[in-house]
Amino acid sequence: xxxxxxxxxxxxxxxxxxxxxxxxxxxxxxxxxxxxxxxxxxxxxxxxxxxxxxxxxxxxxxxxxxxxxxxxxxxxxxxxxxxxxxxxxxxxxxxxxxxxxxxxxxxxxxxxxxxxxxxxxxxxxxxxx
Amino acid sequence: xxxxxxxxxxxxxxxxxxxxxxxxxxxxxxxxxxxxxxxxxxxxxxxxxxxxxxxxxxxxxxxxxxxxxxxxxxxxxxxxxxxxxxxxxxxxxxxxxxxxxxxxxxxxxxxxxxxxxxxxxxxxxxxxxxxxxxxx
Numbered sequence: 001x002x003x004x005x006x007x008x009x010x011x012x013x014x015x016x017x018x019x020x021x022x023x024x025x026x027x028x029x030x031x032x033x034x035x036x037x038x039x040x041x042x043x044x045x046x047x048x049x050x051x052x053x054x055x056x057x058x059x060x061x062x063x064x065x066x067x068x069x070x071x072x073x074x075x076x077x078x079x080x081x082x083x084x085x086x087x088x089x090x091x092x093x094x095x096x097x098x099x100x101x102x103x104x105x106x107x108x109x110x111x112x113x114x115x116x117x118x119x120x121x122x123x124x125x126x127x128x129x
Numbered sequence: 130x131x132x133x134x135x136x137x138x139x140x141x142x143x144x145x146x147x148x149x150x151x152x153x154x155x156x157x158x159x160x161x162x163x164x165x166x167x168x169x170x171x172x173x174x175x176x177x178x179x180x181x182x183x184x185x186x187x188x189x190x191x192x193x194x195x196x197x198x199x200x201x202x203x204x205x206x207x208x209x210x211x212x213x214x215x216x217x218x219x220x221x222x223x224x225x226x227x228x229x230x231x232x233x234x235x236x237x238x239x240x241x242x243x244x245x246x247x248x249x250x251x252x253x254x255x256x257x258x259x260x261x262x263x264x265x
Contacts, residue, residue, distance in 0.1 A: 017150040018143060018200055021190070029189045059150055061157045061205045062212025067198045078189075 002037040003124040008116075011129055012045035016070040017059055022049065024129045025075050032083040039123070040079060041111065043090040047097065050076050050089050050104045073105050080107040090116065132218065134165040136256040138249060140264040142173025143202040148262050149177070153205050155260070160209055163216040167252035168223065169244070173264065175228035177202040180236040203238050210240045223248045 009024050016022055028038045042049055049072040058066025079085040088111040089104065101110060111119070120126055137156065141148045159166050170177055184199040186192060206222060213220045223244035229235050237243070253259050 013147055015145050015147065017147060018202070020187070020197070020199065026189050033189075059153060059200070059205070061153050062160060062208035062215070064204055064208035066200055068192070068196075 002035050004037050004039070004122065005125040005127060006039050006041065006119060006123040008041045008043055008126065008128045009046045009049075010044040012048060013072075016072065017066070020066075020068050020070050021075055022070070022072060025049070025072075025079060028085060029075075029079060029083050032085060039086045039088070041088045041090065041116065041119075042076075042108075043093050043113075043116075047089050047093045047099065049073070050087070050108045051099060052103060052105045076108065077105050080105075088119075132163060132165055133159075133258075134167070134256045135159050136167040136169070136249075136252040136259045138169045138171055138259075138261045138263075139174035139177070140172045140262065143177050143179075143182070145173065146264075148264075149174070149202065152262050153209070156209050157212065160212040160218060160220070161216060163213070163218040165218050166209075166213060166220045167256065168220065169225070169246075169249040169252065170223065170228075170241075171225045171249075172228050173232075175224045176232055176234045178206045178222060178224055178238040178241040179203060179229075179234040180238050206238050206241060210238075221248075221252070223252075 007028060032038060052073050054073050055069060055071040058069035076087055080087050086109060088109045090113055091110045092113045137152060139152055156166060180203055182201040182203045184194060184201055186194045187197040210220050222241035224237055224241055226243045226245055
């Protein structure tokens, strides 16, 4: 049986335009296909990944145009619905940024900062990205 | 009004930060305005113009090679050079020689060249303005 792994994703919007996704969410989705047992906690600036309806235009350089700009809310939904990976968001970090729970994609679970430590005991590994 | 000259130093490697997206947005505007542009691609940024970058499909997104249309920075560099030329400007894109050697990224997009910190110095002296976007 796969080791239960808690992934705390804090680094946000790092090269998402160039990669057209977040490298860690992508990695976890890919590993799910290989049988990994992952859970995600979005904290810090990464809580914004769960905000519904986001996504900017692609990059344009001269005649070159990006056609598949990233959509982070789509990728969070993909984790929850298709990969069956639980996704938590730190409620305190949402509040600090003025983001309401109702702004988030469906299926995201709320978690307080103080409760995060207690979650560790349920997992064999904790990865902080 | 005389043509403006802008020098930009970049340090981040491709596919690792948003800094380069910001840089390419600025460079794109400068090229559309016909500025003369000097780029000093230092450290990780020396890989931006590496010619052997290859787009890939994205099986996680369920997209094949064409659907994913994955960006490569070498294509962005080439597009920048073409846009500048179209608008009467020019781009002197300098790849730091020692940086490309230690990374093994010696094959460049045509129109870019190998250089040294001395080229950066020369560019700075000849520019109306200089923007440094360092690695943090």
